[in-house]
Amino acid sequence: MTSGIGGAAVAPQAPAVLRELKEPSPYYWRTLMTLIIGSFIGIYHVVSLNVALPGFMAIFGAELSTVQWLVTGFTLATGIIAPLSGYFGDKWSNKTLFLSSLAGLTISSVLCALAWNIYALIAFRILQGICCGLIQPVSLTMLYQTVPAEKRSLAVSLWSASGILGPALAPTISGWLQGYNWHWMFVVMLPLSLATMWYGWRHLPVGGQASRRRADWTGITLAVIASLALLLLFGNVHTWGWESPLAIGFLCTGLAAAAGFIRHELRSTEPLLQLRLFRLRMFTASLGASVVLIIGLYSGIYFIPLYLQHIHAMTSLEVGLLLLPPAMCLGVATLLSGKLYARSGPVPLVVAGAVLLAWASWQFSRLTPDTPDGYVMLWMSVRYVGVGLSMTPAMNAGMGAVSHELAGDASALINWLRQVFGALGLGLFTSLFYARFAAHERELADSANEWSAERLHETAYTMGINDAFLVAGWFGVAAIPLALLLGKRAVWSRRVSAASTSNEGGRSEA
Template sequence: MSASRKEATGEFSEGSFWPIMTAIFFGAFLSVLAISSINVAIPVLMNHFQAELSTVKWTLTGFMLANGIIAPVTGYLVDKLSAKYLYILALVGFTVSCALCAVAWSMEALIVFRLLQGLFSGLILPVTMTIIYQVIPRERQAFASSMWSLSTVLAPALGPTLSGWLIQSLSWQWVFWMNLPFGIAAVVAAWKLLPHYRLSEPKRFDSSGFALVITCSSFLLIAFSEIDQWGWGSWKTVGLLVAGMLLLLAFIWRERNAAEPLLDLSVFSNRRFAMCLVVSSVLGMSLYSGSYLTPVFLQTIQSASAMEAGLVMLPASIAMAVFIPIAGKLYGRVGPARLVLTGLLLMGIGTLAMSRLTVDTPHGYVIGWMIVRNIGVALGIVPVSNAGMEQIARQMTAHASSASNWVRQASASLAIGLFTSLLSTRLMVHVAEKGPQTPDTGTELQAYTMAINDVTLLAALIVFAVLPFLWVLRQRKEPVILPPDQAFVSK
């Protein structure tokens, strides 16, 4: 078989695996780092630009919004430009936008540049996932997926600590400057190490579908992001949710009837892919409870510093980083069903234990159960994602990864709004139950702890609720493989 045919069918030599994964790892790490590193800079940005929190938080909200808007378009862009060139374009745009953020002269300029950064970042994760399932041999896809997930785990584990040190030692601009050498290295690695190939002919751009998906995504993501501020009953929340859902239905109808759809929704006809996406999205929502509520408990209730909270969370992050590649290695031996079942049970038990906190809970308790929980995350989320993607025909993986990231982005934004608003509601309930408080009784701290426990309990119940869906993982069906003579390859 010729070299070009090998690129078309994904039959690469063993020596190609690590160069490809190296090029992918850089980009995925940077994309997630851009999300986690900005959090610790928000108070500094408020002081530097003399801006309110409601304005500064759009450096994060706007980034997430742009991330979600661009995701559905990735499949079309991969067909049009090829995965390699789209990835390089996204990396270049991301690196340039980092430099623009660093030289921002006002809060408005910084928000605009963060939106631009979010657009390019939103292309990186789905296109790197596409490369894995288009060019990595199937028997190594589970391990490749675990290494890809490892990069997205290391970034939020290291990002806040690294950003805090840079802000304290240098300035907030270095939160963005630090991305430049990594971005340049990622571009060079992608150019030299990734193959150039196409598995589908470029299609006509579906402008109507594009307008619908951009509008519905914007409405829904803004509503999810602002629920904690506006409330569920606000006319703005209800109006955006209703309009967003109606536009989403119009987009689905359009794509199912278009001759050349922007996002090929036929990937959802694969029952295993659809169910695995539901499970992974719900688990992602539950995962947010640990990454958000635990630092809130440590810093707000127990008065730990940001550095102390990070150190308490670090062992669990290390445990997850260790077990993610282990899950990838075990996938081929034991299959996804046993791994995911074990992972969900550990995740559910660990989350349930974290719903029994008190004001004086020792850090050892938090560290131990967070380790149990994060090992469950490693054993559960990676296999369930791979179990769905491996069922998709290679030429459709760009659209499948595009749809997958779109749904996960929406569910993550929903989780942020849901858990934040629920935390506020339960706090008021528990404060009212405690009665009049005096400054020396600690009533407010107790009420806050009980509210955190309520939200964490809901997160645990969500994990256990998806257990019945695991039956779909026991069904093994070979994906449709694209014949070599139907692939379009450029040397």
């Protein structure tokens, strides 16, 4: 046992590859390039269907509540598997895990292209989610292992920006391919995936000997039960009602499993997730801000394409083209945040991003069926600039507060909570939308106005989306006090300077 977080005893769990790579390789850029491309491939599949849900409703003759599981099931799978990334990386090495995940993603993508009905497609999308859920945390862990300390802020920004290219390109490409031949939506990344696996096999660091760390199956079981129960609750509460036996049962099951998971992890000598990291104020504040921002972000990713397709009758390709400039703004803002991080620290960037996210969400709470497309593009751009400015600094602050040996545990914890709360947020917003849509439809029908049935439906639908964005705006506001806990500029300047000096000294001695 060694001294751990907040003075508590923590079992030594550093993956073997972490122990071997204490000194960054002078050829770290090769690893970084591989991780950037792999991250792009994973994120591409995460967002590739965001504008395609209405199209799959027509292709398979399915309801939105069923088709939604193409996104929800995928997101849940990524959240469930993310905690295992630390264990698998420790057992097999992060290189093996990264390449295996890319291989699994490639195979599951081919299976998606061969799906014969909506249920088969959902099942194969869940397999995709399992692989993508491993790619993100293991690539982030390897980045922190390989890149010198003084270059990590820029490296994380580049890594994040590669993920931004997914939202920038996937909707446009998927929209076009769905109209041409939907099967190609899932295999378009196949050549790039194969090339990345080959390059990664040649250039990624191998790591040390595998450890004997045991799998925490009790923790895994409790985490899966809690995640599934709460997701099913938030995704269906608009149909069940909060007072229904189903809702109460899933709520009690989810909360009990979550409490049992926390209790078990804190007592375990080899926990699935190192929850003692929450004793670090900086890590906790940064993770809280990231989770809140992710929940607020998901509303725009999900509802704006639905609004444009359902109310403005736009095709998936037209939606993808309209959302291309906002996604590019997201990429530029992410790179800019990396440049500014060393000078300003995380606080001003996260606060500015949260304010922009809340402001744009409030603007989207005022949509009408006749809102111009330019208005949507403008405020999606503002929204994405806010996300780009805040997400990477928030994550950098948390990872920077963790020791090198616990980087793998921190990466797994961050990615797990972001994915799970993202899925829960999506379910929450979906339930809120359906409930408010039905309420507005009844109110407008009772007002005995002279609108046509189509106009009444469109207005109620838009008002339901407005209510969802109003709630999303408050999540942006909630991120501001969490950002203020991340420290002051002087503190962060000293930390960055110290990390750079320490790294230079270590290389000189070597």
